[in-house]
Amino acid sequence: MDEDAARGSAICVVEHNENEGRDSYLLKEDRLRRLLMQEHCKDKPVAVVSIAGGARRGKSFLLSLFLRYLRAQGSEDWLDDEDTPIAGFAWKMSSKRVTTGIHIWDEIFTLRLPNGEEACILLMDTEGTFDCEESLAHSVTVFALSTLLSSVQIYNLKDNIQMDDLLHLQDAGPENEQFRFQFFTGYGRLCLEASDDKPFQNFLFLVRDWRNHHEFPYGSEGGQVFLDEKLQTSDRQREEVKKVKEDIKFCFTKLDCFLMPYPGEKVAGDPQFSGSLSDVQKDFKDQLRQLVPQLLSPENLVLKTIAGRPITCKQLFEYFKCYIGVYNNRAEIPEPKSIFEATAEVQHRNARDEAVDLYIQKMDRLLAETPVPTQRRLNQIHALLRMEAIEKFTSSKKMGGKEISGKYLLLLDKNLHELHERYEIQRDGREERTKSELMEAATRVLKEYGEDMAEVLRHIPLLTAKELRDEHEEKKTRAIQNFMVKEEIADENLFSRYKQKLEKDIESQSALHFTERQWKESSADRELINTVQSTVWIYCSQMGNSCGGAVISAEELESEHKKHYEEALDAFMHRTRNTLCPYLVDDHRDNLMKRLDEQYRKYAELRESQERQAETELMNAMEEAMEKYNEMMSKLLVDLMSEEKLNSMHANYRQQTIESFQETGKKYPHLAKKHMDDLEGRMSNEYERYEAFRNSQELQAEAALNDAVKRSVTHYELEMSCLCDGKDTADGGRQGGRSGATDGHLLTDEELLDGHEKYRKEALDIFWTTGGQWMHLAEKYKEELEECLRKAKYELEKKRRSKERRVRSLLEKSVKENAEDYLGETRMKKFYGEIVVDEEELKENHSEHRDAVVRSFVEDPHGDWAPAWLVEEYRDILETTLDAWHRALETKMAEERTNRKQDADVVGLVAAVGTTVASAALGPGVAVGAGAAVGAAGGVISQLVGNTRWRNAAVLPDPASIRMPLNWVVGRSTDEGDESEKNMLEEEPE
Ligand SMILES: Nc1nc2c(ncn2[C@@H]2O[C@H](COP(=O)(O)OP(=O)(O)O)[C@@H](O)[C@H]2O)c(=O)[nH]1
Ligand SMILES: [Mg+2]
Known part of the structure; x- marks a missing residue:
């Protein structure tokens, strides 16, 4: 489809x-x-x-x-x-x-x-x-x-x-x-x-x-x-x-x-x-x-x-x-008539409808007008349109007669009248709506104004009264302008009535806003007053903290004030930065500054009175400290002490004094300085006084020490001279076999040293009985004493050595003389190259002569000036020398005896005779000095001398060559001694 x-x-x-x-x-x-x-x-x-x-x-x-x-x-x-x-x-x-x-x-x-x-x-x-x-x-x-x-x-x-x-x-x-x-x-x-x-x-x-x-x-x-x-x-x-x-x-x-x-x-x-x-x-x-x-x-x-x-x-x-x-x-x-009539009816109806439509159309247009027409105008237009509609109806072509036309004309008029009434109601309705629209607009605009003003009042910071008034004027103008948009919907009279009412409403509402602003300003003002008050409190508490403890200086107070003052102002500005009314802040700030200044003046006064009190307190503290110092220092002067010690004690006490003063002083640092200087000055002065006193004490002590040194040296010298001169009876026992030989008293080196040590100690003891009181001074004097003792000792030593040398030379001379005697004609000379005797005989001779010579040496008068220990020494030398000579002679004689024996063997002499001959042969050299000591035996031997002379050469020793310790003593003296000592030695007779 x-x-x-x-x-x-x-x-x-x-x-x-x-x-x-x-x-x-x-x-x-x-x-x-x-x-x-x-x-x-x-x-x-x-x-x-x-x-x-x-x-x-x-x-x-x-x-x-x-x-x-x-x-x-x-x-x-x-x-x-x-x-x-x-x-x-x-x-x-x-x-x-x-x-x-x-x-x-x-x-x-x-x-x-x-x-x-x-x-x-x-x-x-x-x-x-x-x-x-x-x-x-x-x-x-x-x-x-x-x-x-x-x-x-x-x-x-x-x-x-x-x-x-x-x-x-x-x-x-x-x-x-x-x-x-x-x-x-x-x-x-x-x-x-x-x-x-x-x-x-x-x-x-x-x-x-x-x-x-x-x-x-x-x-x-x-x-x-x-x-x-x-x-x-x-x-x-x-x-x-x-x-x-x-x-x-x-x-x-x-x-x-x-x-x-x-x-x-x-x-x-x-x-x-x-x-x-x-x-x-x-x-x-x-x-x-x-x-x-x-x-x-x-x-x-x-x-x-x-x-x-x-x-x-x-x-x-x-x-x-x-x-x-x-x-x-x-x-x-x-019937056709019915149709005709019906048609005519419809025609009239349509004509009426058209007329009505025309009326409606135009009235609608009128009613649609803005502003809504007034009652008067509506009536005027209605009258005009009614005529127009009737005209339209009557002028339209229609079937039917006058009757039907008249009927429809009446009907039309009735319709128009009814419509007119409806339009009146409609107009009234519209007018009411207009009024309510105006009312609504006014209410809305008023509300907007209120909201705007509320918004303005919420504004931070708060507006001043003048600013609010300006805002009000502006908002009001805007509100009126917004309302004016509705001007066209109503006629002039109606609109101006509503406009006037709106203006009045806005004004009366504005009064509320102004009151609210005033209220807000008052509370902001109160807040600012509180802020000023609390800022002052904070300033006071800070200043109180700053000045509460120690008294501070005026400068410090001022600087504290400045600091806290600035802080206070800053804090005030900070705390008020969000205030609703910044324009009020300046006045309050000025007030704050004034109040802070007042407070500062009070603090300055307070500080001054505190300072006066502090001064008194410091003075007292200083006097007290000074008293303590003097008390301590006076105690020190009871005994003499070294300057260093005194100084160190002073330093110590000074420190204590200062510390004691500081107990108070630290409370008032800025004031204490001056008093501290004063205190220190006073202590220095006092110290000078103490020092002078100590110096005088020291001078006295030094004199005493000097004296002690002298006394000690005297004691030493006295004791040593006794010792050296042997006058001290305590030394008598040591004289040995030489008692009574006062001149011959000579100490050994060791004895001298021992004596020196002993008396040195005694001297020091004497010194210390005084020096012990002032140890700090005594050392120096002790050194001085020691020096004196050393010199004295040196002198004694020198003297002793010189004396020893002299003694020794005399002893050496004596040793030599006696040795020579030993080798004399009458003693041992005959055995050197002359008489040969047997060993025994030689030994007997030697012992005999030796003992005689030694005895002679020992018993020599030099015992008066030579100390026994030296005599002993030289007797040993003598004995030793003589023994050595004997051993040498024996050795030679032994050779000779050997030679002789060989001869005897040849000639066949009797061994016993031979021995006699041998011993006779040794004797001639000695016989001269020997004398009667050789005795009867010598007679036998001498018979044989001419017959039995030494065939090998037996040399007579030289006493000058005997080795003596003096050389060593001299040598040693030269090593350690000085020039004068050498001279002295040279002067010594040999
Ligand atoms: N003979 C003839 N028949 C026609 C014509 N037009 C339509 N038709 C036929 O006539 C019949 C009836 O048609 P329809 O339109 O229903 O006729 P109605 O009853 O007049 O509405 C149908 O079958 C058509 O196809 C025409 O011009 N001539
Ligand atoms: Mg059909």
Whole structure:
């Protein structure tokens, strides 16, 4: 199926029913209203194309082709698409018909007419007309209704225009003679009486399956000739036929005829025909291309008119209702008069409606005006429009008489009056709405103003009163401006009333905002006062801390003040940085500064009084400390002490004193300094005094020490001289065999040293009995003492050595002399080269002479001046020397004895004699000094001397060569001694 066809359908708007032999017609009002009252069409003029005629003659088929044309919007190729089947109105070849009555395609087409106006097209199908099954009355009714309602009625005929076909228009059947002649002519005449216009519009005889096209060609031209021929009247014709023909020509504005070719067997006879255009004969299609635009193109479209005026879809709906009503209200087919009256009624109604519409339209426009019109203006306009509406009503063409006109005029006036009242209410309503809109706007604007001001008041920092006033002015101006937007919705008076009220409201609300601001400012001010107070407290507590302990100097106080003052100001500024009212801060800051200055003055006074107290306290402390110092120092002077010690003690006490003073002093550092200096000065002075005292003590002590040194030295010298001179009885026992030899008293070196040590100690002891008191001085004097002792000792030693040397030289001389004596003639000389004796004898001689010589040495008078220990030493030397000489002589003599024995052996002397000879031979050298000691034995030996002299040489030893210790002593003295000692030694006699 075609999509477009599927889109719409033919709806039955007038349904025919038959009840108990009586026809009734049901108007499907709702359907029809829905269709005709659509916005796009209800007020547009409409062309109604209707088709009527016998059943199954291709009416619906043709309407479907009209649909196709309309949907193609008059395009040239509207018939070219052969694939799309012909569809829309039900046109099937069926013996069963659809619902009888009037059908309308439920799609109203619009098109623009050549004059630019938009118009609608309605396609109307009729069913059941002129069917033998139906009553003729019914067919005539449907035919009449569709003719009354259409602007183009197509009378669809087959093959030819029969006289019957014409009669059908009149003939309601034999039982309705009256109607047969009355309807078209009667109605037509009534219409013509009322106006110049013909009652019906275009009428087209459409002859289908036209075969006689050779005589009358297809289309309208042939049709026109054919119709003219058919409608010709002649005297030969029946009266009724002539009447019909005349009535037809008389009633319709335009009569046309169109000869349509046969569509072909497919269309006409094939039950399987699907509606495809390819199955339709070309002639048919060619004629369709002529026929359809002739009816439906904008140029050819015929609008539906009543009494010469085009009607709209909406009015068409009224006529539907009116005519169906007329038909249904009668027991039989209505008289033309009824139709006429009904039509006149609708016309008047439409005229009134139009007048009312005009009034409404203009009043609506007035009511839509902004500002809403005043009551006065509404009444004025109403009066004007009322006249205009009445004028429009009276001037419109209508059928019917004065009666109906008067009735409708009254009705119109009543309607207008009612409308006027409605408009008044409406206007009042609008005015109320305007008022409430103004009220709302004023409230909103006032609220906005309030919110703005609240926002402004929330602003940190808080605005000053002047700033708030400025803000208020600005916000108020803005509020009024915002309100002014509504100026156009109300008339001047009304608006200015609301505006004034708004201004008053804003002013009274502003008072609240000003009060709030004032309140906020007061609390900010209180806060600032509190901040000043607490800042002063903090300053005071800080200053209290600074000045609370020790008394500080005025400068320090000032600097503390400056510091805390700055801190206080900073703290104040910091704490007030977020204040709501910064513009108040300066005043409070000035106040703060003033109060801080006041406080500072109090602290300065306090400080001064504290300082005075502190001075007194410090003075006392200093005096006390000084007293203590003096007390301690005085104690020191009881005994002499070294300057260093005194100094160190002074330093110690000084420190103690200072510390003691500092106990107080540290409390007042800046004041203590001066007192401290004073204290130190005083201590220095005192110390000088103590020092002088000590010095004098020291001088005394030194004198005592000096004295002690002298006494010690004297003691030493005394004791040592006793020792050296042997006067000390205590030393008597040591004199040995030399007692009484006072001059010969000589100490050994060791003895001297021992003595020295002993008396040195005694001297030191003596010294220390004094020096011990002043150890710090004594050392020096002790050194001095030691030096004196060392010198004394040295002198003693020197003296002793010199004496020892002298003694020694004398002893050496004596040793030599005695040795010489030993070698004398009378002693041992005879044994050297002269007498040879045996060993025993020699030994005896030696012992004898030796002992004699030694005894002589020991008993020598030198014992008076030589100490025993030296004599002893030299006696040993002597003995040793003599023994050595003896051993040497013995050795030599032994050799000699050997020699002699060898001689004796040769001469044969007796051994005993030999011995005597030998010993005699040894004696001559010694015999000179020997004397009587040799005795009797010497006599024997001397007899033999001349005979027995030594053959080997026996040399006599030299006493000068005896080795003496003096050399060593001298040597040693030279080593350690000085020049003077050497000289002294040189002077010594050998
Ligand atoms: N002979 C003939 N048949 C036609 C013509 N047009 C349509 N038909 C056929 O006639 C039958 C009835 O058509 P329909 O439109 O329903 O007739 P209606 O009852 O007048 O509406 C259908 O089978 C059509 O194919 C025509 O011009 N000539
Ligand atoms: Mg049909």
